[in-house]
Amino acid sequence: MGRYVARRLLQMIPVFLGTTFLIFFMVYSLPGDPVLGLFGDKGADPATLAAKRHELGLDLPIWQQYWNYMTNIILHFDFGTQIRNGRPVTEVLGDAFPITMQLAALAFAFELTFGIGLGIIAGLKAGRLADNAVLIFTLLIMSIPVFVLGFIIKMVFAFQLGWIEPNVSTEQNWDELIAPAIVLGGLSLAYVARLTRTSMAENLRADYMRTAVAKGLPRRRVIGVHLMRNSMIPVVTFLGTDIGALMGGAVVTEGIFNIKGVGGVIYESITRREGSTLVGLVTILVIVYLVTSLLIDLLYAVLDPRIRYA
Amino acid sequence: MSTIDKTATVPAPRGGDHTGPLLEVRDLHVEFHTRDGVAKAVNGVNYSVNAGETLAVLGESGSGKSVTAQAIMGILDMPPGKIPQGEILFRGQDMLKMSNEERRKIRGRKIAMIFQDALSSLNPVLSVGYQLGEMFRVHQGLSKKDATARAIELMDRVKIPAAKARVSDYPHQFSGGMRQRIMIAMALALEPDLIIADEPTTALDVTVQAQVMDLLAELQQEFNMGLILITHDLGVVADVADKIAVMYAGRIVEQAPVHELYKRPAHPYTRGLLDSIPRLDQKGQELYAIKGLPPNLLKIPSGCAFNPRCPKATDLCHTEVPPLVPVTEQDGTELPGRKSACHFWKETIHG
Incomplete structure (x- = not known):
């Protein structure tokens, strides 16, 4: 190890x-x-x-x-x-990173709870109505480009309903970031839901599930412990790589909601040929990506004891 | 009712004031509704098991022996599975009429099951100590620490060396024989009244098979448990079983106390099975095999299901389903516990 x-x-x-x-x-x-x-x-x-x-x-x-x-x-x-x-x-990055981290954390929490939640519902009812509903919903999200989704949400909730501010203010509040986080996490949410669903539906048929039932365990324990522990392994891998991607900022989402985060700085540096800024940013993102993937690989061993590190 | 009447002395069942067999299956039918039609996996099975007794259920793949066991355990996939009729009486109470919660409380605590492939039947990501301890935690509300202590005791009991050191190991870290011992330990955890062992030794090599069967027999005697041993291995059966039920296409075709079946089978299918055991004194000769394949459960042959493969089949066998009738000696003396579902049982047993 x-x-x-x-x-x-x-x-x-x-x-x-x-x-x-x-x-x-x-x-x-x-x-x-x-x-x-x-x-x-x-x-x-x-x-x-x-x-x-x-x-x-x-x-x-x-x-x-x-x-x-x-x-x-x-x-x-x-x-x-x-x-x-x-x-x-470093100072430019110090300004951009906190808001990107905030946005990433929110988007991640969103995709984690709703993605896994929908996946569980679909997985347990595989082939039934709920499963098909989730399938169509995820398909829809996957096929809508981020900027379309972003503009739709901005139009409906900011301009027509007036529930949210169209742009995120400079001293960011968590509640202002909710809409951008939904836009940012939407695609991954669909992937997480699909992955969870497939993994659960597959493991439901496993022999050890039959054993768990035959042991007389209550259903919530059979599902919550025996099924979930096995089904979450591929999902965790995906979520891990996704943290890296979310931290890398979102050029489109940040642009739509006027967030001054890493994505915005990257975009600006490219247009202005700011080589050192760009390389500095990417360097830090590479480190973030490498560290998260290492952590995920280590977490993998905790989830699946069959994996050996040599 | 065509159940096996056991004449040997049977120890009184533990607990409960119910007298009579521990488990009684009456006219059980199980079918699977598939896209291609209805597969009739079990068609009117009757058997009973007493405390301390071993019933061996013998048959080919697809004969319905495992499905019957799963119906008893209540772990059939429903749908597509369905139990259109029949009763499964445990201590006189019909389990098919119980609520899910009542059945769950019986599972593991009163009736436990041992599966064939221990590697896939144990959860790969939970330690064996956790999986064993779970029985105590769920059914008896023990703390995690106490449950682990009990798990170690159990592992000792099924003779797993260095139980204390291995309690936190995972299933893949054990050998096949040891894994099957863990399965047995899990089934034994709450000292159930009945254990159903579904081909417990099929995945093991021969020396380990004998060890595991010995262990199972020893523990069964110690706890005075009923045992339903599902197998297709006639060698395993001879040593441990008290009585045998031979299944074919979802029906019991012959029932008999174990040694009588080997001496004088009363059904051509049983005879075929016995003849296909390799024997040392017939070395060099071609091994007998029952011709043909087990029937398709979507369309079971009319009459006796075995007729397409039976060397003695006549026109009668194609039209009439032979009932499971008591078998007698030539002079009419009863042979207790013997039954056969063949029109020509007389010729088969006395011929």
């Missing part, structure tokens, strides 16, 4: 280097020039541009830029500064 964790942590190093380099290289090869962008439509004389580029280290070859960037991160925990306004990237 300890060795397994150590190995997984070591594996993160090449993944970390690889992803950062890939992002760095991709941002570099984007058309457009962040320095030129600073001067707007008027432009500036080539000498000024060259001086600014030199100051930012943008005139160096790509591998050297990457090297400088990485040594700064590793040695000084310096993720660079934004070209536009000279703000440290």
